[in-house]
Each structure stands twice: as C-alpha cells, then as structure tokens.
Amino acid sequence: MAPVRVDSSSDTDYDGEDFDWNQNIARAGFADMLFDTSRNELYKEGLKAAIRLKHEQGEKANVLDIGTGTGLLSMMAVECGADSVVACEAFSPMAECATKIIKLNKMGHKIKVVKKHSTKLEVGVDLEQRANILVTEVFDTDLIGEGAIETFRHANSHLLEPGSYVIPSTATIYIQLVSGQIFQHWMRLQPEPRVQVTVPEDMEECSFSNSHDMQISMFEPNKDFVALSEPVPVFDFDLTSGTLAMKRSEAVAIEAIADGACPGVFFWWDLKMDPEKKVTLSCAPHWAGNPEWRDHWMQSFFYFPKEIDVVKGQKVQVTCCHDEFNFWFFTEKNSVKSSNGAPPCTCDLHRQLSLTRLGQINDLSRRDAFLEALNAIKLKFNQTDTVVYLGGASLLPIMAARVLGSKVCAEGDGGWSRRLTSDKEIEWNTKIEKAQLVLAEPYFEEALLPWHNLRFWKKLRSLGSPSVLPLAASIWAMPVQFTHLWKIRAPLGTCMGFKMDHFDELIMKSIVECDEPVEPQPLWEYETICLGKPVNIINLDFADKSESLDNSDSGAFLTNGTCHGFALWMEWNLTENITASTGGPLEPPKPNEKVQWDKFTRQGVYFCDGEFKVSPDDFYRFNVSHEVDACKTEFSFSIFMSLDPKQQLA
Known part of the structure; x- marks a missing residue:
C-alpha cells in the first residue's frame, strides 16, 4: 500500500482550514x-x-x-x-x-x-x-x-x-514485460458464462491505462506471474539539470524471453546517490536482486491499454511516456496510442470501481459460492416471492434474476452493473417496504473494513421477516507477527544515532487523535507470521432482533514470536452449508509459518500498543461488540503473560 506523503514542493495549502x-x-x-x-x-x-x-x-x-x-x-x-x-x-x-x-x-x-x-x-x-x-x-x-x-x-x-x-544525482526507470491472470482480474471485468453474463464491448475495448502500486516482491515468479522479458532501463533523469525534461516519449524494443499474454509491465526505479555514481539505491523487487524492503517506495504494475500476445525472441516495441507527474506505456499493437497522457476510462467501470473491488468481483471462488447458494435457494423458491437486493453495484442481483427466474428489486441505481442486464430482470431505485427474500453480498462502496458492510442489517429489519442470503456472519481474529507492517505504528526512538523523541510524540499523538484501533490493510502485500490459530470472535445471526451483540473470550499463542497485533476478517454464511470469506487466509495457517492472504480484499488489523514477546504459555483476551442500527463494531485485545496472568500488556 502506498502511503500518503506531504513534501515541500507540493502546492497543497497546508495552512488552509480544510487541511487536516x-x-x-x-x-x-x-x-x-x-x-x-x-x-x-x-x-x-x-x-x-x-x-x-x-x-x-x-x-x-x-x-x-x-x-x-x-x-x-x-x-x-x-x-x-x-x-x-x-x-x-x-x-x-x-x-x-x-x-x-x-x-x-x-x-x-x-x-x-x-x-x-x-x-x-x-x-x-x-x-x-x-x-x-x-x-x-x-x-x-x-x-x-x-x-x-x-x-x-x-x-x-x-x-x-x-x-x-x-x-541523488540520477534516477533510472526500469520496466519488465510479464504475464499473469491476476492482473486481468484487477483490470478487466470477466464474463460469467454460467448465467450468461457477457461484458459490453466498450468495457472489453476500454483503453484505460493505469498504474497499480503494490509490493511486487510478494509475488512468486512462475506461480503468480511469468517474466516475459528481463528488466529494461527506459528513462534516465539527470537530477543535476535545470532543464530536466517535463515530458518525453521514447520507443524501446524489448526482447521477449517467453511466450505469453502480456497485460502490462512491472515498474521500479533506482537512484545514484553520489556525484561519482558509485552508490546505488534500488527499489527493485527482491527476486530481481534487491534484498531491501521498502514500503514508502514499492513497485508498480502499469497496464497497457489492451493485453498483447508475445512470442519468445520477438522484439516488442513499447512506447514509454511521462509528463510532469505520471508515466504510461503502450505497444504498437494497442489501438490507442497517446503521447499526451495516459488513456482515460471510456466505459465508466474504472471510474466507479477500485482495482481491489474489480478483482473481488472477478474472484472465481466468490462467484462459485454465490451461484451454489442461489441454486440451493431455488429448490425452495416461490416464483411469486418478492426478491430484494441490498447493497452497492454487484453481479449478485443479476445472478439471482437468472438463477431464480424472478425479477429482482434493488434500492440502488446499479451503477456499472446496470449495463449487464435489462429492466425486465431488475427494477432499480425501488422503494422497498416488504420482501420474502433479501440478497446481499453484502457490499457498499463506502465500506473500508469488512464489517462496515453490516449496514444492510438495519434495512433488513425493516422488511419484515424475509429469508435472507447471507443467513449469518462471523468475525475472525488471529494473532500475528509482521515482518515490516509494524513500522507504520511504531515509535522510532533514534535514527542513525539521532534522537527522534519529538517526532515520535507528533506521530503517536496524531494516530491516537484520528486513527481507529483497527485499520484496513492489504495483508497479502505484507509478510505475516501466524502466532495462533484463527478464532471466531463473534457470530452474527441476521434473524437476531437484538439491538447490540457482544462477546468476550480468550485465545492461545501457539509459538514463540513477537505479537504486533491481530488480523481480522469476516466470513459470510450464505446458507447453512455455504460460506464466502471476506479476506481470510487462502489456506489454514500454521503457527510460525507465513500466512497466504486473499489478494482481492483488505483485512482489518488491530495493532497492539507496542510489540510483545510471546510464547505458547501465554494467552490473550478479546472483547468485540456490534451495534446494529449504528453499524458500529468495536474491538479490544489484551495480552497476558503466563508468568503473571494479571499482567495486561496490550
């Protein structure tokens, strides 16, 4: 995740009353x-x-x-x-x-x-x-x-x-041709032939070209992607020049080292740090020869306007462009070629969706779960029942209309998804007072954390006592050790031998005043070590009429390590037997081993107030509560040491 930055060259009005x-x-x-x-x-x-x-x-x-x-x-x-x-x-x-x-x-x-x-x-x-x-x-x-x-x-x-x-004295930009299905999932809406969902031509042909900041170091070569070329330098910047070019366009011939479909390029840079250009600072991923981890300067994936096919030995002509603030890339096979700026979205899909959300919509495991659940519902479905969809733009109401063979009413306008269906299947912007069947992913555009999507529960209660998909949900927690992510919340103490007390005070004060205890993070980008098994910390039955729910219990550490916090995610029980996860581990995590996270969801992270050395003899206690009408979820975790069970550490 790229951090927000402020610097002395920005035109931002830091003294304006609207600046936080x-x-x-x-x-x-x-x-x-x-x-x-x-x-x-x-x-x-x-x-x-x-x-x-x-x-x-x-x-x-x-x-x-x-x-x-x-x-x-x-x-x-x-x-x-x-x-x-x-x-x-x-x-x-x-x-x-x-x-x-x-x-x-x-x-x-x-x-x-x-x-x-x-x-x-x-x-x-x-x-x-x-x-x-x-x-x-x-x-x-x-x-x-x-x-x-x-x-x-x-x-x-x-x-x-x-x-x-x-x-530094100079900077050099590197790109590398790669192939990988995951990049198409982040960039292009994929059809769903099982319910005859096709992608409109303008979405297929949209020439939108964008950059996607990410920790490419966390990709595994030949598993998550295939390198189609070696890294190639494409731009040099002489930082000692008063006439540094504001805008350039260069055609570069890159030799393909493998066959494959190429949706774009990996991107990073390095700096020469001294006048004699002997000292190099590199932002390359670790598998490209750079052992250093940087989160403030990670890497990017730049999408071509359209995927191209390359053949081993082929010289791929890539046009590399930049203006004062941005880079973009295209090939001779792309129908849109622009030296005046990255091609904008012409289909509206990319204006309405984040790349993470688009990847989530394309995630085959989620589609499988929803289709399986809808087919199970169909066995008991009455064609005269009113079917209601609650939430933001989604494939779910379209899937439901086609699996159930019934018109679906939706509160929202459908956004981009409206273009995949007809008004005969879905009635948009409907004022709904009663329903026999309510559907939700759930998903809302405003949701930053998985449990923010529980806002549908309040509306559900106003619709009588309908059947509902999902039936219930649960929030899960797991104690973790971060290799690097802990740094964003940690005091510095000293840096290069200099005391940084005032900086620590400033940062910690700002975090306390404006940050929630839990923050969203794409954990697949951060090496995470499991310190204890995942624990279901609260069950939420959507038939429950309680105004608030809470739960307290304890969990065990199963290995030695440093506990930096707790990873949090949700599971949605679509039916009694079918579950869809929002951000959980892809495989059951094992103590003292790396966790493999879902790449299409941001998890919640509860950071401890410091870092704590734990052992299998130690344990933690948690409390979680949820207010239905306010859609407010609160968490607290405390770590206790076996030597002194009364000693609360976090």
Whole structure:
C-alpha cells in the first residue's frame, strides 16, 4: 500500500482550514521511511562523498535540504562535515518538529529551518548564498508523482551554484514485460458464462491505462506471474539539470524471453546517490536482486491499454511516456496510442470501481459460492416471492434474476452493473417496504473494513421477516507477527544515532487523535507470521432482533514470536452449508509459518500498543461488540503473560 506523503514542493495549502494536519501526519508514512536503514545509510554515503569533494576543491560545503521532514538529512550533512545547512519544509507541523529535533541533537547553530515551499525560497533572504550541495527526498513509488521534476529544475536553476552536487544525482526507470491472470482480474471485468453474463464491448475495448502500486516482491515468479522479458532501463533523469525534461516519449524494443499474454509491465526505479555514481539505491523487487524492503517506495504494475500476445525472441516495441507527474506505456499493437497522457476510462467501470473491488468481483471462488447458494435457494423458491437486493453495484442481483427466474428489486441505481442486464430482470431505485427474500453480498462502496458492510442489517429489519442470503456472519481474529507492517505504528526512538523523541510524540499523538484501533490493510502485500490459530470472535445471526451483540473470550499463542497485533476478517454464511470469506487466509495457517492472504480484499488489523514477546504459555483476551442500527463494531485485545496472568500488556 502506498502511503500518503506531504513534501515541500507540493502546492497543497497546508495552512488552509480544510487541511487536516493530524490525519496527514498519521497517514504520511514518515516513520516507515525512517526505519529504512539502508536508505538512510545510502543518503549518508552520498552526502559524505559530495561534502568531501567540495572540501577537496577548496570550497565550503553549503547544503540545501528540500523537504527536510524530521531534519534527518540535514543532521547527517552536519555530521559529514557540512559548513552550513538550510532545511526547508512547507508542512508546518513537520517544520516545527524538525526544529525541535535539530535543537535536541544540539545542531541548531548549524542548521537553519525555513518553513516554505522550495520554489518560494529566496537567495539573500532564506539562504545567505546559493548552495553547492542539494539533498532531497521528494520521490514517490512512481518517482515523479510528488513533483520531483519541477523541484529539481527550480533548485538547479535558482538555488544552486554552477557545478553543484545533487544527492541523488540520477534516477533510472526500469520496466519488465510479464504475464499473469491476476492482473486481468484487477483490470478487466470477466464474463460469467454460467448465467450468461457477457461484458459490453466498450468495457472489453476500454483503453484505460493505469498504474497499480503494490509490493511486487510478494509475488512468486512462475506461480503468480511469468517474466516475459528481463528488466529494461527506459528513462534516465539527470537530477543535476535545470532543464530536466517535463515530458518525453521514447520507443524501446524489448526482447521477449517467453511466450505469453502480456497485460502490462512491472515498474521500479533506482537512484545514484553520489556525484561519482558509485552508490546505488534500488527499489527493485527482491527476486530481481534487491534484498531491501521498502514500503514508502514499492513497485508498480502499469497496464497497457489492451493485453498483447508475445512470442519468445520477438522484439516488442513499447512506447514509454511521462509528463510532469505520471508515466504510461503502450505497444504498437494497442489501438490507442497517446503521447499526451495516459488513456482515460471510456466505459465508466474504472471510474466507479477500485482495482481491489474489480478483482473481488472477478474472484472465481466468490462467484462459485454465490451461484451454489442461489441454486440451493431455488429448490425452495416461490416464483411469486418478492426478491430484494441490498447493497452497492454487484453481479449478485443479476445472478439471482437468472438463477431464480424472478425479477429482482434493488434500492440502488446499479451503477456499472446496470449495463449487464435489462429492466425486465431488475427494477432499480425501488422503494422497498416488504420482501420474502433479501440478497446481499453484502457490499457498499463506502465500506473500508469488512464489517462496515453490516449496514444492510438495519434495512433488513425493516422488511419484515424475509429469508435472507447471507443467513449469518462471523468475525475472525488471529494473532500475528509482521515482518515490516509494524513500522507504520511504531515509535522510532533514534535514527542513525539521532534522537527522534519529538517526532515520535507528533506521530503517536496524531494516530491516537484520528486513527481507529483497527485499520484496513492489504495483508497479502505484507509478510505475516501466524502466532495462533484463527478464532471466531463473534457470530452474527441476521434473524437476531437484538439491538447490540457482544462477546468476550480468550485465545492461545501457539509459538514463540513477537505479537504486533491481530488480523481480522469476516466470513459470510450464505446458507447453512455455504460460506464466502471476506479476506481470510487462502489456506489454514500454521503457527510460525507465513500466512497466504486473499489478494482481492483488505483485512482489518488491530495493532497492539507496542510489540510483545510471546510464547505458547501465554494467552490473550478479546472483547468485540456490534451495534446494529449504528453499524458500529468495536474491538479490544489484551495480552497476558503466563508468568503473571494479571499482567495486561496490550
């Protein structure tokens, strides 16, 4: 999951009354980046080399740090021997935090913090003279999405002396042709021939080309995808140039190393961190030779406007384009070729659905479960019964109309799904007061966590006592250890030897004020170790008329490990014998082994307040409650150590 970022080159009005500082600090992903020791050390190597070269040339090393954040790069510059440092930061809370951290580390006399966008800095006002070393980190997963091009152009032209060093000095973009059915599931609606659902031609032919940020390192070669080419460099960016191109289009011939259907390309970049280009920071996936994990800079998949077939040995002509903020790619076989921007969606499907939701709709296991349940209902179905669908746009009401042979009434307008059926099958925007059969996935566009979809329960109660699909649901929890995800909620303490107390206070305060205890995460992207078996923590029977439900119990740890939190997901009992999972493990998890997660759902994660060493003698207690009318679900977990059962740790 790519984090939200804020930086000194953005045009965002950070002082506007509509800007939520706490939320942006909590979501910014600063801490995860600072936990990246490799990144920090490579920046330091680059700074050390640049400062040494300036001193060898008989010059002072005057450093400008754009988007200083915590002030880390500025403090490393001082430690490496910089004679002066100016650090700019447009985001007020971070500028104030950096000032405090710099003072805490006794470097206030060496570093001047300026609360401004880098493009607003004035030589003679904010800087005594032009700098001769620039260090900055204004990159996102797609390298240029935070405005890096203009930041470097402006700094080189207006803030740096001729012959200055820039850290990093160059960036290179790599792409790789790949094949994999999962990418089509995320991008294209798949037909369902068992109920004669066909995809309209404009959805089939839509030339929408998009990027999908993801942890490609978590894909297994030759299982999740097949490489159709070697990684190929397609763009170089000279970050020392004041005339860095805002827009380019380059045709690249890429040799195919295997046969296959190619929906697009993997994408990543690397940086040369020093003036002599000897030090490389890579964002490649681990199977491409990079052992480092980065969540703030992951990889992307870029979709072609349309899938192409390639043959081993073929030279595939790929046109690679970028503007100031975006990349896009197409081939000679794509009917839409644009050098003026990525082709937009022309079918509306991609405007209405996230890629995760589209993958969920295409998930064959979910389709199988719903069709099996509908066929079971059909055996007892009365053709005169009123059938109602509750929820957002879905294939379910279309499946129901065709399996049951009955018209379905729907509260909503159907969105994109309306185009797959006729008004004879489904009556949209219906005001419903009573029904004999109610259907729901359940799914609502506004739902961020699986249990947010329980909002259909309140409406269900107003429709009398109908039969319902699903009959019931359950929420499941499992104690887990994260290899990396824990970093987004963890205090930093020190970083590269510098005290970060004020940063920890700022982040933790913002998280407490604006984050829920449980947050959605695509856990397939994060290595997760099972510490105990999945536990059903609450059952929800939709025939139950209670206004609220709750449950408390305990669970056991089954292995030694570090508990960072609890993974949460839902299972929906469509009938007494048929269950559809929302985000659960694909295979029964085993203690102390990696969990294989559903790639088409975001799970909930309850983060512990810290990390706790646990053993098979330890246990945890939980409490979960759900208010039906408010659709409010609350969780609490406590860890207890066997040596002192009264000692509550989380």
